[in-house]
Amino acid sequence: MxxxxxxxxxxxxxxxxxxxxxxxxxxxxxxxxxxxxRIAVLVPExxxxxxxxxxxxxxxxxxxxxxxxxxxxxxxxxxxAVPAAADYTMLLERRGIGLAHEKLQRDEPLTxxxxxxxxxxxxxxxxxxxxxxxxxxxxxxDHPEVGKAVRMIAxxxxxxxxxxxxxxxxxxxxxxxxxxxxxxxxxxQAEIAVYRDVSLAVMERMGHILRWxxxxxxxxxxxxxxxxxxxxxxxxxxxxSLRMPERRDALGxxxxxxxxxx
Numbered sequence: 001m002x003x004x005x006x007x008x009x010x011x012x013x014x015x016x017x018x019x020x021x022x023x024x025x026x027x028x029x030x031x032x033x034x035x036x037x038r039i040a041v042l043v044p045e046x047x048x049x050x051x052x053x054x055x056x057x058x059x060x061x062x063x064x065x066x067x068x069x070x071x072x073x074x075x076x077x078x079x080x081a082v083p084a085a086a087d088y089t090m091l092l093e094r095r096g097i098g099l100a101h102e103k104l105q106r107d108e109p110l111t112x113x114x115x116x117x118x119x120x121x122x123x124x125x126x127x128x129x130x131x132x133x134x135x136x137x138x139x140x141x142d143h144p145e146v147g148k149a150v151r152m153i154a155x156x157x158x159x160x161x162x163x164x165x166x167x168x169x170x171x172x173x174x175x176x177x178x179x180x181x182x183x184x185x186x187x188x189q190a191e192i193a194v195y196r197d198v199s200l201a202v203m204e205r206m207g208h209i210l211r212w213x214x215x216x217x218x219x220x221x222x223x224x225x226x227x228x229x230x231x232x233x234x235x236x237x238x239x240x241s242l243r244m245p246e247r248r249d250a251l252g253x254x255x256x257x258x259x260x261x262x
Contacts, residue, residue, distance in 0.1 A: 029064035039104065127239045133150060
């Protein structure tokens with residue numbers, strides 16, 4: 001039976017597919033670490049109190065990149081270049097979502113509007129990351145090879161999502177409510193389209209590596225399009241809602257150390 005668990009088990013069991021999966025994940029997390037690190041440096045004076053949380057967010061993302069690279073090393077594998085069509089972070093930037101790398105590379109302080117844009121973008125992408133990691137924990141949280149890694153990363157992603165909710169609600173109370181609502185609604189439609197395109201690209205590459213038959217590829221393609229249709233119709237709402245999290249000040253402390261193997 002074709003399930004999320006059986007698909008990932010196939011990927012996990014084959015060195016080349018596992019190498020592609022970890023390479024894509026490591027690249028995205030490392031990029032996120034750099035972005036958050038730069039934002040922490042460039043936070044405007046009016047928002048300096050949140051700089052340490054942004055830095056903690058970046059430290060977590062860099063740690064995740066190291067964890068995925070460590071999983072590769074344990075198998076004696078090296079990372080491969082991420083296909084352009086599977087580069088979620090860069091495809092979002094090309095859609096104008098989040099803060100452009102060109103802006104982050106300059107040594108000019110960001111504005112409060114830039115911080116709103118960053119947090120709104122993060123609120124949507126962290127929702128995606130938290131959901132994906134929750135699925136991996138459900139099926140592979142006790143796996144001897146990847147269980148420790150996915151449990152730690154899942155906890156971090158939940159913290160990141162809680163942080164985004166709390167900071168956006170604070171900024172909303174400070175007068176940015178309409179701006180936040182606008183950016184969330186503009187960003188979510190682009191994100192779900194990029195996620196569909198990346199999913200199709202990764203599925204195509206995995207299918208080639210694992211020699212999936214045409215019928216299996218067709219079923220998976222149909223499933224990806226069905227998820228997109230659902231998210232475009234109603235699923236997007238969960239990605240733009242804001243609620244005060246039970247876990248307050250989720251990024252208020254230092255980043256937890258990576259697992260021993262990393």
